[in-house]
Amino acid sequence: MAALTWDMAPARAPTPIPAPAPAPAPAPTPAPAPAPAPTPAPAPAPAPTPAPAPTRELELTPASAWSQGGGGSYGDVSVPTLLRLRDRMKEQLAEYETAILAGQENLFGHGIEENFIQSATQDLERDIEEAKVSFQNKMLALQRIQIMDALRNKFKQDDEDSRMILETMKHIVLLSRTIIDYQQQVHQKEEQLINLKRERLSLKKRGGEKLQQIPTMMKRQKEKQASVNVIETEKMLKKLEKERQIITIIKNVFQNVIIGSRVNWAEDTSLKAIVLQLEKNVHFQ
Amino acid sequence: MAVLRPFDKLPKLNSGVLLFVGSDEELQRRLAETILQEKKDFNINIHLATSLPLPSERDHLRPRIDLVVFMIDIKSKYSLKNVETSLAYVDASYFLGKVCFLVTGVGRKNDCSIETNAVCKLGEAYCSPVLFCELELEGVRVATAQRLVRMLGICAGHIPGVSALSFVSLMRKSNDD
Numbered sequence: 001m002a003a004l005t006w007d008m009a010p011a012r013a014p015t016p017i018p019a020p021a022p023a024p025a026p027a028p029t030p031a032p033a034p035a036p037a038p039t040p041a042p043a044p045a046p047a048p049t050p051a052p053a054p055t056r057e058l059e060l061t062p063a064s065a066w067s068q069g070g071g072g073s074y075g076d077v078s079v080p081t082l083l084r085l086r087d088r089m090k091e092q093l094a095e096y097e098t099a100i101l102a103g104q105e106n107l108f109g110h111g112i113e114e115n116f117i118q119s120a121t122q123d124l125e126r127d128i129e130e131a132k133v134s135f136q137n138k139m140l141a142l143q144r145i146q147i148m149d150a151l152r153n154k155f156k157q158d159d160e161d162s163r164m165i166l167e168t169m170k171h172i173v174l175l176s177r178t179i180i181d182y183q184q185q186v187h188q189k190e191e192q193l194i195n196l197k198r199e200r201l202s203l204k205k206r207g208g209e210k211l212q213q214i215p216t217m218m219k220r221q222k223e224k225q226a227s228v229n230v231i232e233t234e235k236m237l238k239k240l241e242k243e244r245q246i247i248t249i250i251k252n253v254f255q256n257v258i259i260g261s262r263v264n265w266a267e268d269t270s271l272k273a274i275v276l277q278l279e280k281n282v283h284f285q
Numbered sequence: 286m287a288v289l290r291p292f293d294k295l296p297k298l299n300s301g302v303l304l305f306v307g308s309d310e311e312l313q314r315r316l317a318e319t320i321l322q323e324k325k326d327f328n329i330n331i332h333l334a335t336s337l338p339l340p341s342e343r344d345h346l347r348p349r350i351d352l353v354v355f356m357i358d359i360k361s362k363y364s365l366k367n368v369e370t371s372l373a374y375v376d377a378s379y380f381l382g383k384v385c386f387l388v389t390g391v392g393r394k395n396d397c398s399i400e401t402n403a404v405c406k407l408g409e410a411y412c413s414p415v416l417f418c419e420l421e422l423e424g425v426r427v428a429t430a431q432r433l434v435r436m437l438g439i440c441a442g443h444i445p446g447v448s449a450l451s452f453v454s455l456m457r458k459s460n461d462d
Contacts, residue, residue, distance in 0.1 A: 088327075091444070094442075
């Protein structure tokens with residue numbers, strides 16, 4: 001297999017940056033050892049070994065055109081480039097630190113249940129969402145502030161555009177005021193409607209209650225009358241009883257008077273009729 | 286060792302390393318060429334492989350791999366099986382954003398042997414983004430190359446403040462839970 005080399009230049013930097021810096025990568029690049037040599041031959045292109053037949057690995061590397069920069073193997077050492085490299089290395093350092101931290105935490109992983117991990121991930125996801133939302137809100141607020149500031153600056157230059165903007169804004173204010181007025185009216189009408197409905201509802205309720213009360217009251221009246229009837233009849237019966245007793249007493253007295261007077265009542269027909277009548281018991285008719 | 290680990294080696298200065306794993310070598314080569322023609326401000330090394338594990342003879346020569354792209358051809362089931370078996374040789378910490386699934390050949394609908402559902406489930410199971418592309422078309426290839434260059438930049442730690450972990454959180458659908 002031929003070694004693959006590709007001649008091309010990274011188009012951005014005018015003088016490109018040498019790829020394998022010997023300083024920060026001490027161990028794992030012994031093969032590109034001829035790299036820092038001034039010859040721009042791309043070192044890391046040894047013949048790819050297809051030793052195990054199913055998995056083959058090829059490597060494509062662009063030959064950074066050091067020749068374009070002319071000579072020096074260290075290429076571009078301008079301050080922005082160095083700052084950019086510094087930022088990148090910081091970011092990579094942060095990544096490694098995170099990886100180490102993650103690796104350390106796994107030591108206590110035996111005792112941790114899956115539920116704990118799940119709840120922890122849910123909490124973290126919620127935090128992420130909240131952070132996103134708050135960030136978006138802040139961005140929105142910031143952009144609004146920026147727009148207002150730009151508008152204010154624009155107004156300070158008093159030209160055609162700003163006058164048009166001012167007119168538009170006044171129109172907007174007018175429309176908003178009318179909208180607010182209409183909304184207040186709508187609100188009032190709705191409140192009136194609600195009051196009417198409430199009254200209607202209470203009326204209905206009361207009507208229902210009255211309707212329910214009617215049969216109960218009728219029942220009560222009937223009962224009253226019945227009881228009144230009963231009381232009257234009882235009174236009458238009592239009176240009747242009394243009268244009977246009085247009559248019986250009078251009768252007995254009369255009988256005894258006649259007997260005691262030793263008159264022969266059997267001879268006189270009218271006396272006979274009276275005594276016989278007195279014998280009759282007063283009974284109910 | 287057989288398993289790829291992300292943090293075993295030190296990174297090279299100002300460079301990013303991409304590894305393609307897939308059964309179609311010609312496509313890999315073309316995509317690699319397109320990537321190398323992109324405008325970028327760091328050096329890119331591209332390794333091509335048909336499957337994992339990588340041959341261990343060149344282990345010491347290989348730099349730290351920043352992004353692993355598994356290429357699945359939608360017309361061949363063998364590529365999907367190949368990728369699935371290769372996934373076992375990647376360390377779990379790679380799946381925090383340093384792995385991407387690239388599905389090629391989606392331009393032709395009547396030749397599909399793999400369902401997109403299966404690929405999407407694979408992507409969800411491994412928490413990695415799934416990109417669909419058609420490498421025969423020039424424009425799509427260039428666009429895919431640009432995306433991969435951007436992702437490589439983030440995974441290699443070149444963009445301050447953005448790490449590969451953000452791919453995982455950006456992939457959550459909003460109608461989950």
